[in-house]
Structure formats: structure tokens, C-alpha cells
Amino acid sequence: MRRSIFKAIAICATVFSASIASAETFTFTAIPDADESRLNERFGKVADYLTEQLGVDVKYIPVKSYPAAITAFRNDQVQLAWFGGLSGVQARELVEGSEAIAQGYEDQFFKTYIIANAATNLIPREEFPVALEGKTFTFGSKGSTSGRLMPEFYIRENTGKSPEELFSRVGFSGDHSRTIALVESGAYDLGAVNYSVWDIELGLGKIDQSKVNVIWTTPTYPDYQWTIRGDVNARYGEGFKAKVTEALLNMKDEDLLASFPRKSFVPASNSDYAPIYETGKSIGLID
């Protein structure tokens, strides 16, 4: 009898201490630019890696969209996030002291492809194609850097017109893979797509180049990055931010990196994203 009481107390104590430990859980989120399937499974492995490296319990929560990721970051539901260029800038505006700590190797010189359906008879060229007037055009998701912000910026810069003025119709496909599918089918004449998604799908043989092709490539810009909240050192111990940065930069396992998908992570800082902030401001996406 007495033993079972002790047992019950022990169980309660374990449960209680577990719940305390979970209050100290370090949570992150990530939306990869390509392949959003089985996020939990893939990023669960990243969480395991970080748990091992940081010595705290690390959890991953999946989100669906950039605004959702920003909200989770602002509300402290996540303390670390893999943001796109624009969403990272927006998030850091909202959370004082937050910092970009690492970016993908590829994100130092990211670019967007403008793709066209074959029926438009547009051919690939170096300078910005002029004969876009009156065509239909689809961006990716509204808050995407590569699918919206940068292509819109270059369209405005090269034509002096907003997309709505230049094109007969402007849509938002919501996703890079879908942009490709929509332009390939001819539902839209033109589209803007993240170069890495295009290259991956091309490599997998998913794209019929007799129907859709790249006609122009934007200049390079910085994109995805890891952003961390400013208060993590106070909450998880001195030097925690540096430890997280180090763990990310030292992530060498190709299986883990493939989830993002990036070759490796390199150091980054808030100032790297000043061009994105300025661009966002100039086209009115940031106040």
C-alpha cells in the first residue's frame, strides 16, 4: 500500500518536472521553399540535432504560411524561425532585439526566374523583356520574397508600371510549384518562381520545357535566414544565441540540410537584409 503511494508520488513528480522542463523547451519553425510535405518528420530530425547540440529540449512546430510564422515568432510561440527574406524583415520589425544569425549558402545570391508559356513566343534574354504588356501573370505567395517582392520590384523598375497596370491579370498562385504548373498549362502566360524550386523540379524531370521556360533572371539578392528572438540568452542561459548559431553553421548532415534545401548555412546579420527592407518599402509592402 505504502509503496504504491510512493509510486504515485514519484509519477506525479516526474510528470510535474516534465511539465517544468517543457516550459523551457526551445521551439522553432521553418517553411522550406520547396517540398512542404511531411514537415514534422523532416524537421523533427533537425529538432533532434539541435536538442543534442544545445542541451535543451528543442521542438519543431509546422506552420503554413509566412504570416503564421511571423505571428508565432512575435507571440513567442517559437523563438527561432527559418524565414524568407521579406518575412524575416517583417518579423524583426515586430520583435525588438531579434537577429538574423545564419543564412543558407545559396541565400547570399538568391534569384528569381521569370517564366513564360511557350505560346507567348518570348525567348530567354539578358535584358528585361519588354513585350510583357497585356499578358497574364502569376506571382507565388503574396508574402514571398522570391515569388513576389523581388520580381515585383524589377517589374516596376524596368517598366515604370505596377504589375496591375502592366499585365491584364495578376494572380497569386500561393506556391512556387503551382506557379510552374499554371504557366506550363497556359492558365497564366507568365510567372515568377524561386530559382531553386525550378532547378530542383527540372532536375526531377517534372517540367516540360517545350511548354514553359525561363525568359529572364533577376539580379541576385539575399533571401532565407534563421532569425532568433533577442531574449533567448536571458531565458536559456548566457551564450545561448552563440550556441544556436554555431549549431546551425555546423550542420553538415546532408539529410538534415536537404530539408531546407540548402548546401550549408553561413553567418548572416540584420544588415545583410537592408536591401530587402528598402525594396519592401519602395513597393509599399512595408510601411
Add this chain to the structure above:
Amino acid sequence: MPQTFSSSVLIKGISTGARLRRLSLFFSLIAIAFLFVADIHLYTPDPWQELSRIGLGLVTPYWPNASELGVSLLYTVSFALLAVSGAAIIGMLLAMWYHWRVVRVLAAAVRSVHEIFWGLMFMQIFGLSATTGLLAILIPFTGIFAKVFSEIFEQQPVTATSTFGKASRLSRFVYGWIPQAWPALASYTRYRFECALRSSAILGFIGLPTLGFHLETAFKQGDYSEAAAVLWLFLLLIASVRFWLKLRLLPVYLLLAVLALPEMPPVNASFIWQFFSQDIWPTALQDGDFNGTWEWVSRVGVNEVWPALWQTIAITQAALVLSGVLALMLYPLASRALVGRWSVLGRFKLLVLRSVPELMLAYVFMLLFGPSALPAILALALHNGGLIAFLLANSSEDANKRIGEGVPKGMMRFAYIDLPQRYPAFLAFLFYRWEVILRESAMMGVVGIATLGFYVDSAFEEIRFDKAFFLIVVAALLNICVDGLSRWLRARSGLKAPTL
């Protein structure tokens, strides 16, 4: 159990045939006029490769990780069950005092905002949590329950309560109206549960862990076999509701639903305060700068609200009439009384139409016809037409149970008996869906149509909650107007007290 909430309505109103004809004609003409205003354009894409991928996916459903799908199925059902139970109870209380204008306005206001937008707002406060999911369904559904329950009460004969003398309003309801109207109330709640399952699934589109989460991801990325697996599971869920949702098992289900909810992170009161005191108000207004505020309002008004208003109304009116036409064409095929055993096929078709999210229908139509208002109108019409046809088929079967031998069958019965009898209820259902179609037109940004909802969505994407809130209020006011107009038209045309 006495069937459906609609049967009692049907016999009335036939004498008002001429008025109904005029009303139908009037709405059809408006819809045709709006077709010219609406942003319709026909492109000729080459969709067959993508469509064949979709088709192949539909017949080869596949999901690699059954437990993942199982968990989101559990969340979908739990959210729906708990939210509907809560909404039915609060809605019932509001229905008792529905003669108060403040209650009516409150109910109209909360149901005029789409679940997705409630979800997006609560997400700012409660994050991606069970609270967000529950409230996003519970709040608009409460408004709907309040309205419909009050109409069910209105429709009851006064006999039971006239003997109550000076009893309080509460006891008159508890001992009189509610028991008397119980079959209609229960039947309507059951129907709402199906709607809640759909809403719960759709909330996955904005990131809650329900079936829609996986459905949207898979569909978006072109993993059509995986999308089909989720879709089939969802259809199965909707189709099986009538077999497992029993009143006496409800307490057990509710308990299980509470246990199944995902963990709720602690709510930080400062976020709630910040959201209501700062986020949703334009900066100029917070600074007390009224000129600046007016400038802001007129800029949003001219650039976004005004053009969007027209697109929204045009799509809604066209989709409304087309929904009606489709419903009249489809319902006889699903009524056992009219087509016999073949009704199983028709029922299945309606199940598919009303369960597949409009967004997906719009995508398929966009592949076929290119981006314009057309795919949006077709998607809304198919979805809502399917739903109205389902309700009509139910009432047709129900009414025909009472018809004796010797009446004509098949086409003859449809054209000369069933259709004329159904018509008043049909118009009533259609008017009820009016405000729903208006809300749903919000979801059509993907086809390049800038409706009000398109701008609301953009404002959330741009983290401009002040603009989102303003646009939601405008959309809500439009919704309240449409709701009032439909109430007035129904009353005027003698479409009295249909209960849906």
C-alpha cells in the same frame, strides 16, 4: 425521428407562385447584368497534362504515414464537435432573446465574418492552438444558430405555450418551446455539425493541424495521390456522420474530443491587449490624427474597397443564380422518390460537390478556362448548388413518403408535383446561401480576382492588421445588408419561415 427541418415549410406558398416566378426572373436578370460587369475572360490553356495528373491522383490515393493523418482527423472532428456544442447552447440562449435588436445585430455581425478570417484574427492572439480553432468555428456558428433557432421557434404553433400564463421567458422556452421544437432543433444542429466538419478541415488551410493542412499542402505541391487520400478520407467522414453521431453517445464523444485536443500554450494577456488596443487601429488614429485617419480610410476605400465591392457582388450574384439552376438540375437525381435506387449515385455526387473545398474546384476550373471571375463563379456555384440540392433531395424524399399510390413517377412527378412543391423551399434555401456565397467569394484570390476577401487576405499577409480589420468590418456590413435584404424578400414573397 421526424425528419428534416424543411419539410414543414413546403406546402405553404404555392399560391404565391406568380410572385415567386417574378422574383426568380428578377434575380436571373440581375445575374445576367452582372455577368457583363464581372471580370470574365475565356483563355484557352492546355490543361490536359495537369488535369490527367489530378485524375490519376484521384484514383490512386496514397498516404505514407497513417498515424499523421489519423491525428489530424481526430483534431478535425474534435474541433467541430466542441465548437458546435458550444455554439448551439449559446445560440439557443441568444435565440430566446432574438426579439431584442441588439441580439439580432450581434448575431448578424459575428456570422458575417468567414471562419478563415476569424481564424486569422484569433491566431494573432492565441497562436496556432486549439483555442484558435475552436473560437473560429464557435463564434460565427453561434450567430447562425441564434438566427435559425429563433426562426424555428417562430414557426411553432402557439398551443403549448399559451397555457403557461405568467411563467418567465426562460421557463416558457425550457418547458414549452424547446421540447416542442426539439426535432427541428436537433435536425438542424446535426446538419450544422456537417458544416462544422468542413469549416474545421478548411481551417487547416491557415495552419491549424486539421485535415485541411495536409490537403492544401499536397494539392498545392501537385502530390495529387496524397491530396486524394485526404479528400477521400474527408468524404468518408462526412458520409458516415449519420451512422455514428447519436445523441446518447454525445457525452462520450465530447469527453473524448476534449481529451484529444492539442495542447494549449499559455495565453499571454499582453498580446490580447496589444491586438485590441493597437494592432487593429490605423497608426494615424492612435496618434489622434483625424485628418490622417480620414486620408487613410479614403485611400483604402478608393483603391481597394470600392473596386472590390463590385467584383464581390458581381461574382456573388452570378454564382447565386447558377447555384440555383444547378441545384434544381441535381436534386431530382439524388431523391429516392424520383429516381429510385439510382439516387445513391446522385447522393454521392452531391456529397463530393459540397465537401470538396471551393478553392480546389476553382483551381481545376482555372486550369480549364484560365484566370478570371469564371472559375470563381463556377466553383462557388457547384459547391453551393450541391449543398442546396442535398437539402432539396432530403425534403423531396421526406415529403414523398406521405404520398399515396397512383401518383405519376419519374419525370412527370418531378415536373408537375415535386418541383412546384419544392420551389418555395428552394428559393428560401437559396436566399440563405446568399450571404454564405458572399463570404466564400473572399477565397478566390488565386484566380486573380480581387474581391474584398482578397484584400483582407493581402492585409494579413502584409501584417497590416489595421487594414485587415477595416476591410473585415466593410465585408461584415455588406453581409448584414444582404442578410437583411434576403430576410425582407423572403417575408415579402411569402417564403415564410423556412428553417435553414
